[in-house]
Amino acid sequence: MSSNERATRALREILQQAGNDACADCGAADPMWGSCSLGVFICLACSGIHRNLPDISKVKSLSLSHWEDQEVQFMAKHGNALMRSKYEAAVPVYYYKPTHKDCQTLREQWIRAKYERKEFTEPGKKFSYEEATRDGVLMKRGRDNGQFLSRRFVLSEREGTLKYFTKYDAKDPKAVLKVDTINATFQPDKIGNPNGLQITYLKDYSTRNIFVYHDNGREIVDWFNAIRAVQLHYLKVAFPGATDVELVPKLTRNFLKEGFMEKTGPKHTEGFKKRWFTLDQRRLMYFKDPLDAFAKGEAFLGNKDHGYSASPGLPAGTRWNGSWQHGITIVTPERSFLFTCESEIDQQDWLKHFNDVINAVMSPQEYTMEALFKHRH
Numbered sequence: 001m002s003s004n005e006r007a008t009r010a011l012r013e014i015l016q017q018a019g020n021d022a023c024a025d026c027g028a029a030d031p032m033w034g035s036c037s038l039g040v041f042i043c044l045a046c047s048g049i050h051r052n053l054p055d056i057s058k059v060k061s062l063s064l065s066h067w068e069d070q071e072v073q074f075m076a077k078h079g080n081a082l083m084r085s086k087y088e089a090a091v092p093v094y095y096y097k098p099t100h101k102d103c104q105t106l107r108e109q110w111i112r113a114k115y116e117r118k119e120f121t122e123p124g125k126k127f128s129y130e131e132a133t134r135d136g137v138l139m140k141r142g143r144d145n146g147q148f149l150s151r152r153f154v155l156s157e158r159e160g161t162l163k164y165f166t167k168y169d170a171k172d173p174k175a176v177l178k179v180d181t182i183n184a185t186f187q188p189d190k191i192g193n194p195n196g197l198q199i200t201y202l203k204d205y206s207t208r209n210i211f212v213y214h215d216n217g218r219e220i221v222d223w224f225n226a227i228r229a230v231q232l233h234y235l236k237v238a239f240p241g242a243t244d245v246e247l248v249p250k251l252t253r254n255f256l257k258e259g260f261m262e263k264t265g266p267k268h269t270e271g272f273k274k275r276w277f278t279l280d281q282r283r284l285m286y287f288k289d290p291l292d293a294f295a296k297g298e299a300f301l302g303n304k305d306h307g308y309s310a311s312p313g314l315p316a317g318t319r320w321n322g323s324w325q326h327g328i329t330i331v332t333p334e335r336s337f338l339f340t341c342e343s344e345i346d347q348q349d350w351l352k353h354f355n356d357v358i359n360a361v362m363s364p365q366e367y368t369m370e371a372l373f374k375h376r377h
Contacts, residue, residue: 007067011075015041015062019081025049025111028100032062036071038115039078043100049108056115087114090123092130093244094228094251101254103186105195109221129226132157138223140164141191141211143293148213155226160234162199162227164210175210177201179231180238183280184224184252187211190290195220199227200280205372207285207295228252255280257353258290259346261339262322268315268338272322277339279353282366284330284337299330299337300373301357302366307333310354312347314338330354334374 011034014020023031024040033047034040037058042050050057060067091097098106113119119127134155139148152165154173162182163173181202188196193213197220200209214220228251235247256279262272263286275286275296282302285295302308314320314327315336324340326347341347362370 007069007072008063010072011062011067014072014076014079017079017081019084020079022080023100024080024083025114026098026100026102026107033059034062034075035059036067036074038083039074040080040083041075045100046107046111049104049111052108053112053116086121087118088120090125091120092127092225092229093248094232095225096228096252103188103194105188105217106186106221106224109217112218127225129222130229131226134223134226136219136223137168138212138214138220141291146291151212153212153223155223155230157230157233160230162201162230177210179227179234182227182231182252184227185254186224190258197224207280207283207298209291209293211291224252253281256357257350259350261286261328261341261350262324263340264318264338266335268336269319272320272324272338272340274322279350279357282357282362282369284354298373299332300370301330301354302332302370303360303362304358307331308358310351310358312351314340328354 015031020031020041022029023043023046025042025046028043028045031041031043033042033044035042035050035057037056041062042059047059050059060071096106098110119125136153137150138153140151141148151174152168152170154163154165155161156163160179162177162179164175166174177199178201183200185198186196187198188194190196191198191211191213195213195215195217197212198209199212200207202208212220214223231251232247235242235250239247258276258278260274261277262274264270264272275288276290276292278285278287282300284299284301286297287295309331311329312327314329315338318327318338320327320340322340324342326341326344328339328341328347328350330337330339339350341350
């Protein structure tokens, strides 16, 4: 047996140790790469980011690269669990730890924060995204012309708001967003920028979208985590008896699903039109264009025990004129919604998400939201 075959076999045995069966940085299963300078096992995607840190991380394939005996011993001595206890010793509870499903910018800044900047190695450290006020400039997409222009944004922990101004020295903000209604999620493909961030908020019980980016990946991720920090502060004041475990899921969240479907109107006699849909928890919104500032319509998906359901197909006699054939019918206490999908795979995926939501137990806040929807409509 050659020395490299022995090394490969030894590395496979080390992989069986607790914590080494998933990427140290994003949690992807079956990591096939290792950083022989940090002592962690990582996935292919994260190995590409590590390669951009040549002074910190030396990356090798577990099966294709040549490993020295001392490098294998180093991996055995360290490993993901031990290194996580070092480099993630003091991650703030609100800080978003990206998964393998998240975008490149989030994962890259997480890796740089851990190993390059060593932000989380010492308890009690003060972070830039924990300042009581964050004031800076982001590129914001214009609602009407679609152009991105620099706008001043101010995030205030004391006021619990995010404001933006059309001019840097303007006295009055263009909009005031309450942090308890804000969601923020990275949308690089939709926005057309690797650092693109979509911020949604409620105004008059309707969802509005703001699309922003910053040329610096660290800056936009710091804004994202600053919003989460202010949200957590607000929730701790609003719910003084709640634990961090209960509050963190109420911070920013990724949408459950987005994509195109065709829909007809409330009378079910109108023609089916292609629209962009976003499922955000129990809110199903549709837009004419993915980058619209306002939803053209919204539906609330409550619990199955209260008259809500989602099923494949369209009611008999539906006047269908669209090009997509895979129907979905959503029933609510007020009305039914009819959609069609381009493929059966897409139809089944939408149905899975709809039924996951409808089968889930509703929280007190969701009952309040349901009542507001009924009052509005």
